Amino acid sequence: xxxxxxxxxxxxxxxxxxxxxxxxxxxxxxxxxxxxxxxxxxxxxxxxxxxxxxxxxxxxxxxxxxxxxxxxxxxxxxxxxxxxxxxxxxxxxxxxxxxxxxxxxxxxxxxxxxxxxxxxxxxxxxxxxxxxxxxxxxxxxxxxxxxxxxxxxxxxxxxxxxxxxxxxxxxxxxxxxxxxxxxxxxxxxxxxxxxxxxxxxxxxxxxxxxxxxxxxxxxxxxxxxxxxxxxxxxxxxxxxxxxxxxxxxxxxxxxxxxxxxxxxxxxxxxxxxxxxxxxxxxxxxxxxxxxxxxxxxxxxxxxxxxxxxxxxxxxxxxxxxxxxxxxxxxxxxxxxxxxxxxxxxxxxxxxxxxxxxxxxxxxxxxxxxxxxxxxxxxxxxxxxxxxxxxxxxxxxxxxxxxxxxxxxxxxxxxxxxxxxxxxxxxxxxxxxxxxxxxxxxxxxxxxxxxxxxxxxxxxxxxxxxxxxxxxxxxxxxxxxxxxxxxxxxxxxxxxxxxxx
Amino acid sequence: xxxxxxxxxxxxxxxxxxxxxxxxxxxxxxxxxxxxxxxxxxxxxxxxxxxxxxxxxxxxxxxxxxxxxxxxxxxxxxxxxxxxxxxxxxxxxxxxxxxxxxxxxxxxxxxxxxxxxx
Numbered sequence: 196x197x198x199x200x201x202x203x204x205x206x207x208x209x210x211x212x213x214x215x216x217x218x219x220x221x222x223x224x225x226x227x228x229x230x231x232x233x234x235x236x237x238x239x240x241x242x243x244x245x246x247x248x249x250x251x252x253x254x255x256x257x258x259x260x261x262x263x264x265x266x267x268x269x270x271x272x273x274x275x276x277x278x279x280x281x282x283x284x285x286x287x288x289x290x291x292x293x294x295x296x297x298x299x300x301x302x303x304x305x306x307x308x309x310x311x312x313x314x315x316x317x318x319x320x321x322x323x324x325x326x327x328x329x330x331x332x333x334x335x336x337x338x339x340x341x342x343x344x345x346x347x348x349x350x351x352x353x354x355x356x357x358x359x360x361x362x363x364x365x366x367x368x369x370x371x372x373x374x375x376x377x378x379x380x381x382x383x384x385x386x387x388x389x390x391x392x393x394x395x396x397x398x399x400x401x402x403x404x405x406x407x408x409x410x411x412x413x414x415x416x417x418x419x420x421x422x423x424x425x426x427x428x429x430x431x432x433x434x435x436x437x438x439x440x441x442x443x444x445x446x447x448x449x450x451x452x453x454x455x456x457x458x459x460x461x462x463x464x465x466x467x468x469x470x471x472x473x474x475x476x477x478x479x480x481x482x483x484x485x486x487x488x489x490x491x492x493x494x495x496x497x498x499x500x501x502x503x504x505x506x507x508x509x510x511x512x513x514x515x516x517x518x519x520x521x522x523x524x525x526x527x528x529x530x531x532x533x534x535x536x537x538x539x540x541x542x543x544x545x546x547x548x549x550x551x552x553x554x555x556x557x558x559x560x561x562x563x564x565x566x567x568x569x570x571x572x573x574x575x576x577x578x579x580x581x582x583x584x585x586x587x588x589x590x591x592x593x594x595x596x597x598x599x600x601x602x603x604x605x606x607x608x609x610x611x612x613x614x615x616x617x618x619x620x621x622x623x624x625x626x627x628x629x630x631x632x633x634x635x636x637x638x639x640x641x642x643x644x645x646x647x648x649x650x651x652x653x654x655x656x657x658x659x660x661x662x663x664x665x666x667x668x669x670x671x672x673x674x675x676x677x678x679x680x681x682x683x684x685x686x687x688x689x690x691x692x693x694x695x
Numbered sequence: 696x697x698x699x700x701x702x703x704x705x706x707x708x709x710x711x712x713x714x715x716x717x718x719x720x721x722x723x724x725x726x727x728x729x730x731x732x733x734x735x736x737x738x739x740x741x742x743x744x745x746x747x748x749x750x751x752x753x754x755x756x757x758x759x760x761x762x763x764x765x766x767x768x769x770x771x772x773x774x775x776x777x778x779x780x781x782x783x784x785x786x787x788x789x790x791x792x793x794x795x796x797x798x799x800x801x802x803x804x805x806x807x808x809x810x811x812x813x
Contacts, residue, residue, distance in 0.1 A: 481778045481779055484778035484797050484798055485705050485707075485708065485778055485797065486707065487797075487798040488705070488707075488708050488778070488797040488798040488799065489705060489707030489708045489710075489711050490798075491798050491799075491800070491801070492707075492708065492711035492712055492715060492801060493707075493711045495711075495715060495801040496711055496714055496715055496718075499715075499718065520798075524798050540781075542781075
């Protein structure tokens with residue numbers, strides 16, 4: 196930034212203002228002092244006829260001039276005036292033909308006065324120069340700050356994300372252009388203290404937020420850091436906006452919160468797409484269930500007929516169709532569960548039941564699919580948990596089916612149920628292909644599937660573990676896996692014990 | 696011979712269910728139209744009704760409620776079936792004796808029917 200021209204200085208009356216700045220800083224003191232000296236000379240000679248009479252007033256006139264010029268132009272201006280004044284005094288002494296004692300006295304006075312004038316010039320000029328410097332610095336600092344502000348503002352306005360800046364001292368907010376575009380309105384600068392003073396209704400998970408509960412105010416007033424919070428803004432005309440908001444407090448050197456900044460992403464379209472997708476999956480799944488229902492009924496009918504004829508091959512074929520129909524049904528149920536999880540509609544009906552019994556029943560059902568796997572489970576005393584029986588069976592089925600699917604026939608599968616401080620722990624261990632360390636965390640992700648060494652995938656849509664994770668998580672339990680590639684995997688989960 | 700009325704808007708389900716139930720030794724009548732359910736109950740006088748929850752045109756739960764409010768039909772057990780498992784609570788609230796989600800195993804349905812008719 197080019198330094199500001201020193202036009203900012205103390206305001207001083209300037210009789211030569213129109214002469215142009217550069218020249219008159221030396222011209223003005225010269226001209227004015229000569230004018231003053233000539234004027235004094237004129238008064239003394241033509242009116243008063245008494246040089247002594249103007250001695251003292253003349254000193255004041257000169258001091259006033261020196262003060263003025265040293266204040267206006269600094270030390271230089273004062274010294275020029277001093278020089279002219281001393282010159283004038285010497286001219287007087289010369290022109291009056293002083294001699295002897297008188298000459299010495301006059302010269303001494305001149306030296307004395309000259310030193311006084313020079314002293315005044317230096318002191319006042321220095322004061323003035325220092326003052327000017329301070330003022331210039333202050334102004335430059337202000338300009339720098341202003342430029343910084345303008346720069347920041349234009350950067351913020353260019354960002355493709357909404358930004359709110361809130362100030363603690365003024366209790367006010369400022370929005371960038373993008374946020375105004377999202378909201379299609381200007382932000383009211385003052386942070387409202389009450390819900391009745393807000394224009395839009397802000398909700399989170401269907402609950403209306405008071406201004407105090409907004410992410411930006413949470414950051415500003417309570418120092419909370421808000422990350423990826425999803426809120427909904429309902430405008431007076433009924434339009435809904437879905438926003439993903441972050442907010443963070445800004446602290447000064449003493450850790451005091453002075454401001455807060457919030458970033459706002461408009462995820463309305465995203466949400467609408469997701470909603471439409473979920474609606475579609477939901478509808479399609481239900482529509483698919485109807486033909487499966489009648490397929491299963493007709494299969495039952497056929498089987499009953501064929502059973503009487505003892506046609507073994509046809510019976511086998513029908514059994515296979517039946518198994519495939521069941522698989523289709525499971526896939527549809529999984530799809531529905533995934534869509535329920537994503538719309539937050541997965542509901543549980545909890546009851547107290549014996550987890551060991553659940554494991555036994557699951558083995559009985561799933562074990563039929565196993566090809567010679569040896570499923571080992573030693574039932575001990577009953578371990579009661581408080582959970583949704585059907586959903587926990589679903590998790591057990593998923594884990595056991597996976598163990599069978601990913602391990603060779605005739606290998607062992609070990610299931611254990613134990614009690615560990617107020618929790619029930621279930622583990623399902625197989626000796627199959629195992630999971631790579633870098634895949635371990637991802638197996639619980641939606642639609643993730645483990646591949647083997649030849650990158651071969653296994654049948655299925657990869658929804659089982661994702662659903663299981665959500666079920667266990669919503670039961671306040673934990674689910675995790677330990678595995679070694681090529682040696683097998685152990686899936687574990689915990690559930691809170693039933694209090695009764 | 697016990698009599699069962701099947702009400703579902705899907706013809707495939709109605710036809711196959713009718714056949715199976717007849718094989719099981721029940722006398723069966725059916726309809727694919729919700730609004731015909733009540734008149735059929737009054738003329739056919741079934742011992743049990745298998746009723747779909749979401750029938751096009753009518754809501755099975757309304758039909759169930761009406762049956763339960765009519766003095767000479769209120770004791771007929773109603774087994775409701777639906778592809779939407781989330782309708783279970785409202786179906787039971789409407790007075791259904793049982794709720795079975797589609798697609799179901801025939802044995803599950805038969806067991807439920809037998810239990811209500813014993």
